[in-house]
């Protein structure tokens with residue numbers, strides 16, 4: 272069974288990106304994958320500092336996240352766009368997780384190499400965070416991930432959900448579900 276880790280690049284309590292990744296994650300589960308959704312709020316890490324790394328090693332949260340990523344075949348990632356790029360919280364997590372551990376072959380990208388990733392974003396703006404996704408695609412390709420061509424950027428995110436946090440637009444829901452389904456199907460095919 273394909274194992275997928277799903278996360279958003281936001282720690283915000285009412286994050287739109289957490290909501291959309293949950294929709295894709297549920298569809299991947301329905302398509303037969305084993306899916307775990309994690310919240311980066313539960314993995315607090317200091318800003319990466321190479322001296323702190325040399326003195327104290329990887330923070331426990333980075334160790335735990337890296338272990339979950341290594342145990343996964345693919346990732347569903349919903350990334351907010353901050354100032355035209357990805358959030359500091361997501362980049363910081365990627366930086367910590369990318370660092371080699373003792374006994375790990377250099378350059379230590381075990382958590383990323385060969386992992387299949389599907390991207391999505393949500394933003395109150397008109398482009399839905401599309402510019403940030405281009406950067407994230409580049410970063411993840413650079414560390415060895417296979418980034419799927421399909422992606423979804425949800426604009427006007429503040430108008431997309433009802434009071435219960437459910438997506439109002441069936442079209443948007445179907446597009447997000449298709450991301451989860453196609454990642455699960457792809458992983459099964461190559462499995």
Ligand SMILES: Cc1cc2nc3c(=O)[nH]c(=O)nc-3n(C[C@H](O)[C@H](O)[C@H](O)COP(=O)(O)O)c2cc1C
Nearest residue numbers: 281283286287288351352353354355394395396400
């Ligand atoms: C520092 C900062 C920079 C932002 N820059 C952008 C941006 O460049 N483009 C955009 O569409 N939204 C931008 N936003 C708005 C975010 O898309 C919005 O806060 C969104 O809700 C964040 O995602 P979340 O709901 O998952 O936390 C920015 C927000 C912050 C806090």
